Amino acid sequence: MSFGKQNIWQDVTLTLPAGEVSVMLGPSGTGKTVFLKSLIGLLKPQRGRVLIDGVDMVSSPERDIYETRKLFGLMFQDGALFGSMTLFDNIAFPLREHTRKRESEIRRIVMERIELVGLLGAEGKLPGEISGGMRKRAGLARALVLDPQIVLCDEPDSGLDPVRTAYLSQLLIDLNARIDATMLIVTHNLDIAATVPDNMGMFFRGGLVTFGPREVLLTSDEPVVTQFLAGRREGPIGMSEEKDAATLAAEADSAGGVRTDAPRVIVPQLEPSPGLPPRAAVARRRERVLGMLDRLPPAARAAIQDTYARTAGAPTLRMPATGSGS
């Protein structure tokens, strides 16, 4: 994927496991948003494919792409609400465009979503009259109104305070438990990264560093990953771009091996709120991850075994596969 002569990223191949929550990490400006927009066909990579239910979002006819997009709910970075409509009309927009529901029915669904994201009382306001965090939540409500099978969130945390971010993380997990959607969250927030996803990947230097079960990334020795997770200045990530080899060597000398990283602890994943059904994804993921266990690095393998030793088994479910890769 490139704009003019600027290459954003290339050779990214991955499959999003159906029904699970995945997080894509990466320093600012590494093409995370571009990646999301390519998944949904807003931007077209020069080469490669993005397969959603067998439809290639890059080169299929426009009609198929529009049809497939109805499976998606995309939450934009700043909400991307229609400035001329109230929050209610914004959230009702997909229902009015794509369904033949009666107005009373639409009202019920929309108010339910508004309550879900905690915006009750603000439904009559225009997007210009509310705070950035509220716009974001309204954007999420609009993305959810058609019960999408695939939910994409572009930096759901930016502009939110830590408490709201924690609530949002819980909301995303609850959502997955409720509608069993495939979810992809693009972020650089470490709290979300540590507690929400089943799978994690990371973008750096115009490519995908890794993608796999969360334990793989959380236990990785890759310098980029350790630097990012610890939020240190020493490492391959620089202020604007990646550093060159000379700066890196100088840094290694001055640091002199006195790195004081605490041993990384894997924080347990969030559970759905009480009263909700268990996440069907948990059982599917368990089976999938245990199946690929012998191909994972030893540290990740130990972490996974540790995690599953602590939790009891759950019944397994089957789901149609929704994959994507490019």
Add this chain to the structure above:
Amino acid sequence: MITGALRQTGRLFALAAEVSRAVFRRPFQFREFIEQFWFVASVTILPAALVSIPFGAVIALQVGSLTQQLGAQSFTGGASVLAVIQQASPLIVALLIAGAGGSAICADLGSRKIREELDAMEVMGVSPVQRLVVPRVLATMAVAVLLNGMVSVVGTLGGYFFNIVLQGGTPGAYLSSFSALAQLPDLYISELKALIFGFIAGIVAAYRGLNPRGGPKGVGDAVNQSVVITFLLLFFVNMVLTGLYLQIVPPKGG
């Protein structure tokens, strides 16, 4: 540089083709069409009327002075009416629609684009061309055709008034030369021109609005360019249409 210009032209035509196709795709956005129609009409009616009176007068005075020198004063009416109906009226309408309606359309679409509203719409499986551009283009076309009728009448009345009152022409000569020279196809070509000019103004405004470059400043530039490009296209197309009309339709007087 040349390929860049060609690419822009090609994409403009592609948008025109896409809009023409999307006009027939259901569901038709009737509400949006009415709103846009009302908006474009409300910003153009008054300026159009105010411009057409002096314009009709100027043509009447100029043609009157010329015919007086040639000794063909009795034909002033016919000549000035033809100039107003065939040339002045569609151009006045198109300039006002591009300047008042088109610039607003371009700014509206452009700001929606940079706020990612159009992307959001596409993601929700709704085509911005069908939902937003088609009603706007149809609105500019419809307003152009209707406004053209009004400007023709007002301009003709203005010309009549100035010829009779200021130049001492006789009402009888004015009207008889009018019916001697003017024919129905003159009105048809006038309305056809207005329709085509309305289409061009709508398409160019939408095209520049959908493709602003680089943030809010880009929207301002896009509005500016859309008006300039529309004007250039209008005068060129007008020349072609006028040339074709004069070749195809035999003049009544000859």
